[in-house]
Amino acid sequence: MIALVLAMVWSRRGQAVTLALLALVSVAAAVAAPAYVQAADRAVAAGQVDTALPRERSLVVSKIEDARNAEGDALSFTNVGPALIAFPGFTNVFAAEYPTLGIEPDTKLRTRFVYRQDVCAHLSMVAGRCLIGEGEVVIGEQTAKRRSLAPGDALELTYAEFSPDPRTPVFEPKGLPKRLTVVGTYRVPDPAEVYWGTHGYFAADPGPRPGEPVFADYASLSTMDHGQTSLSIDSAAQPGALDVDKLAGVQAALDGLKNMIIKIGAPIRTETGIPDLLARIEAGRAAARVIVPVIAVPLVLLSCFVIFLAVGYGTEGRRPELAVVALRGARWWERWWLATGESLLAILLGALLGCLAGQLLVNAIAAVRFPGVGVAPAWSSLQYAPLAALAAVLAALLAQRRQLLSPVSALLRRLPVGGRRPPVLDLTVALLAIITGVQLNLSGDPTGAGLFAPALIVFAFALLAGRALLPVVTRFAVRALRRGRLGVALAGLQLSRRSGARSLFAMLVAAVAVAGYAACAADVGARDRVVEAGLGTGADRVLTVEPGTPQELLTAVRAVDPEGTFAMAVARTPGNGVGEQPGLAVDSTRLATVATWAGGPDAAEVARALRPAAPEPIxxxxxxxxxxxxxxxxxxxxxxxxxxxxxxxxxxxxxxxxxxxxxxxxxxxxxxxxxxxxxxxxxxxxxxxxxxxxxxxxxxxxxxxxxxxxxxxxxxxxxxxxxxxxxxxxxxxxxxxxxxxxxxxxxxxxxxxxxxxxxADTPSPLPVASAGRRTGDSITGLDGQPAPVTRVADLPAVPRLGLRANLSDLEYQDRYATAATTTTLPEVWLSAAAPADTLDRLAAQGLVILGDTRATEVRAQLDHQGPALALWFYVLAGCLATVLGAGALILAAAVDRARRVQDLSALRAQGLSGRTAGQATLWTYPILAVIAVLAGLGIALAGWGLTGWTLPLAGLRPAPLPFPGWPRPLVLAAAGLAMLIVLAGAALLTGRDLRGRVRAAGVNEGEGR
Incomplete structure (x- = not known):
């Protein structure tokens, strides 16, 4: 019996190979999803670490110790060391510092006197040498030039404290001077190196001078007469310390450090952004685990549908064989084995190869998309392979149920087995689609039952399209026949009379819809990230500055950019916390050249409306x-x-x-x-x-x-x-x-x-441009008092703040305020045209830069978050869905080939022209592919509109921005064209093969006569 089944496989080896390949793709899709999630887990962690700020990859344990009033527990490696050593892959650096006088002639300017462990390895000596012993110091290159100091010179430093009297904002000497020797001048090769921690040693100091501490050894620091000293231990993550498999250990070490500090009871402070980084990594991994299954589920269902269709087509072609087996009285298990063995062997072989293929496919994608991250070897990626194989086998058995249970008379007829039956499957899928769709819309989260909503909605529409196809094709064929277009009529009748045509069309539509849905998600996700990085940042580059008055901010920025081509002063209007939307107050004369705009009214027009002519100030x-x-x-x-x-x-x-x-x-x-x-x-x-x-x-x-x-x-x-x-x-x-x-x-x-x-040196009421609903006739001004406003423009969104915010002119807001107040969240926005030394220019104007955010950096971070990485699986899913559709089309054509050759050969013998026969053979399946692509793209858009809004594509904590909800028509058209080329290409190849066989059959028949 086994030999007979193997002989059957060999005789139809083309169909067996195609079925095995379909099973391979089916199981590979099931294996690829968990394997890809594992790869994405590692990539999310690596990407977030690579784009993290220094404070997010390190921690600082610090304490202020007064040498004149020493407390019992000093910060040292003795009591903090065990907790810090628990951080795997972190390096620890001890540092101490206090302010001194003696170098700068102005007592408003202090000099940071710093000890930092192993500092010489991170300095580049410009002159002299690095420090060796007590009493030796090294100073910065610019400080040496400014104060005319050189190696060998002596200087005296005195411990200083800032005066508590606001009337005398100066540093006062509070200790005995110490004589020190300058042994070298230094330059810092990499001020952003993790070694330097978050102390801001080299940030611009007050006044027109760079930050350049005086570095000494700990003995020099401790023997000088001094008071309060800032002690710190910086622990920084080294490469690999924050890999995904080490995150649990890092979290445990953080908890241990926290408990240790509580036990010590000393006033020790811990500063770190590691918890924020760990939370972002975990959120990204969770998002990937949500997004990937949304497309994996319809892909696996499509695989089962394809196998169901392929096996059903193959079994339909073997009905005469099955009738002979039943007619000869074969026992039920022999009949079952002969009917199913051929398909089961191909499916099992494909399933075994699919396990390997799925993992290798993900490995290849990870190597290209996540270079250097790798895929952790684990058997867990194969956990769904047996289920996928079992689903494929069940689909095969279900496809053959009618042939196994039908009487011999029904098998010998060429009419479809089973006749007209109620559309139980269609109704069931439609009902499930409605239930899961409602659940998804109520929860807004594609988990639980809602996870299956996109797949069931797509398949429900595909089955409906398949059921609507045959009547349309039949009417089209009859109309073509009446008009004398015999070739087109024969092509249409071949489809309408074929028992599996409806299922084949539904499968093709579902394949295109799955790939189209994947294209929608990929394009919308990419555009969401562009909006988040551009409009969400506000400008190409945003600098956060130390709070001051609005006039100070405006004056400094205008001095740096008098032409208004690359820099704009920005502050927040506070809102009232009771329904009033927040706002931005900007130097509107630069709005059009600096800000990232959301569309709607032209930025220059809005700027002119925000700043109409007004009397000059007094x-x-x-x-x-x-x-x-x-x-x-x-x-x-x-x-x-x-x-x-x-x-x-x-x-x-x-x-x-x-x-x-x-x-x-x-x-x-x-x-x-x-x-x-x-x-x-x-x-x-x-x-x-x-x-x-x-x-x-x-x-x-x-x-x-x-x-x-x-x-x-x-x-x-x-x-x-x-x-x-x-x-x-x-x-x-x-x-x-x-x-x-x-x-x-x-x-x-x-x-x-x-x-x-x-x-009255401003318009009254003040003009504002707003996004979102109106909030009344006044807003809270910079002084916290209500300011009457009039709405001069409706915006789709305000840069940085989003869908519910207002925009006003900063200078007019400042003039309208009854008193100058400290700005809220002052910023300087820069365009891409900003010179490289803009930060130095702003520092020279007295602005202290606290933060620097670039839109490109935000985009890079978004591209390394879970949603962006998960969407690469959608690209893979779209490709696999297209391959499944093409494979099923080829298999269906191969099964139909023998019957169609017989039919058309008989028609040729009765006088059908070769041109007409060629049209009937060549265009049957390409026309089916064209209709399927058009219908599938429409269903993809419908499914996306119903469910796509629930996918977290814009990032982990997106601002309320006008994210595009629909894919670009050109992108969807390009995806549809690519699928059409593959499907129509496969259909044309099968049609050419069929036409060749019909011609050969006609020639052989003519020779026989």
Missing amino acids: VIAGQDLTVNATATGLEDSPPLRMTVTVSSVTGLGSATVAFGQLQEGPYTYGQRVPVCRQGCRVDGIQITVIGGTNAVRCRLILTGLGSINPVRPALPVAGLADPARWRMPRFGTLTAVPAGLQVDVDAPGGLPDGAWLQP
Whole structure:
């Protein structure tokens, strides 16, 4: 019996090989999914480590120790060492430092006096040598040039502390000086090297000087008379220390360090970004485990469908053999074996090869896509191979059930076995698709039952398309026959009368739909990452700077980029936390050249709308500020105070100038304001109550405002008296009088927040551009007070903030504020045209750079996260689905070949022309492939629209940005064209083979006659 089955396999070896290959692809797909997840796990960890910040690959354990009041437990390797040694693959560096005076002549500038373990190995000596013993120091190259120091020179350093008195912001000597010898000057080859940790040794220091500590040995540091010393131990991960199989050990070591510090009880601080990195890695791995199965499930179902179809086609072609076996009275197991053995042998052989092929396929992809990461050898990637093989066998048995159970009479007929039956399978798949689709939409997470929703929805639509095909093809063939197009009619009738045509078409549609769904996910994911990196960052490069006043930020950035071509000052408007959307205040004159734009209105048009023409600000020319005012009616009010807020027009800062209690009658109020030595803008004049909450009613006439050194009024009397040049939102009215501006204060309920008189040097209400729903007629300004606004443009999204935010002009926001305040999250946005020394230029203007984010770096990090890496499996799945469709098409054509040769040969004998027969043979399956590609792409889009939104493609924590929800038409068309070329190519090859056989049969028949 076995020999007979083997002989059957050999006689139809082409079909057997094709079926084995289909089984190979089926099992390979099942093996490839878990193998790819394992590879992606390693790639996610490696990619996140490669793109991590230094603080995310290291930890710092630090403590402030006072040498003059030493506590019991000092930070040392003795008590911290055991916990740090537990970190596998980490290196530890001990460091200590404190500030000193003695090099810089300005006591506002200190010098960092630093000991760092093994520092000489990481310095490049420009002159002299590195330090060896106590009393020797090395200084930076630029410091040596600036202070004219050279190897061999002596210097004295003194421990210093910053003055606690805000009136004297200087460093004060707090110890005895120590004489030291300069033995060398250094240059740092790699300031970003992990060895240097997160101490910022070489960041720009205050003033126009680079960060260059003085390095000494620990003996020099400890023997100098000093007070508080910052002690630290830096533990940095070396290559391989954060591989995926070591992450559990790193987490355990972090927990151990935390417990150790709690036990010590000393004021020890731990700073590390490793937990953030571990959380990001785990989130990326979890995302990959969600995304990969979404396409793996329909791919495996498609494989089973293909095997079901292939075996059914093959068994249909062997019906006469099965009828003879049944007619001769073979026992049921012999009949079963003869019917199924041929298919089962091919499937089992393909399944064995598929296990190896799936793993090798993933290894090849990992070698190309994840170079240097590798795939961890593990049997777990084969855990689903037996299930895939069993599913293939069950599909084969299910495909042959009718031939095994049908009587001989039914097998001998050429009509389809079984006749018309209710579409139980179609209805079942449709019902399951509805149930899982509802579950997916309710949960929004493609896990559990929702995991099967994309596959079932695609297959339900494919089965529906297959059921709709035959009536359409039949009507088309009949119409072609009536019109005399015999070749086309024969091609259509061959499909409509073939029992497996509907299943073949449904399979092809499903294959195209699976590949199309994969193309949708890959394209949308790639575009999501572009949006996240570009619009989510806001500009090509974003610098976070130390908080200061808006005018300081604007002045510094405009000094660096006076033409406005590459740099823009940006700050946040705070919002109120009760429904008011956050906002960006930007230097809108640079918006179009710097910011990444989300589309919608043109950026230049929005910038012009945000900054309409407005009166010039009121400027005080010098530092001696005077206000001439005549107050009346003070006897009926509690004591009042006048305060003026000003901001330097050159970025020197802001000041609140308190003139004291208002005096009855005419009075000149004056005070020297150092920040105004180069000119100041008047932000506002405030009248407040000195104690008490009584009603306030008085009159104040401003007769002069300006500077007496130089003598220059800020406004002439006519301008000062013009109420249009001022605004007073509450508690008063403004009137022009010959002497100046009359202010009538009327506050029956008192002045809890003061009465403000502000220059009208901005549009009112302020123009804003907004994304999302409207939030009212005011927003919270930079000073925390409501500012009236008018919406001048609707945006699809605000750069960096996303779908619900507003955009306004930073200078107008600053002018509108009653007093200059510290900016919230100040940033400098740079375009790609920014010069390489832009950071140095900004530092020279007094800005301290705290962070540097590049859109390219964000994109690189996104490309190494789990969602991006998981989508490469979608590319593989699309290729496998196309191969399965082409293989099934070839097998179906091979099974149909003998019958079609007989039919067409008989028609040729009855006078059918060779051209017509050629049309019937050549175009049957290519037309089927074309229709299947068109229908499959439509179903892919429908499935994507229903389920694709649940896939976390944009990253792990994406901002609320306008991510594209649909693939680009050109990308989907290109994917469809590629699938059409493969499927139509396979169909054309089979059609040419069939046409050749028909011709050969006709020639042989003619020779026989």
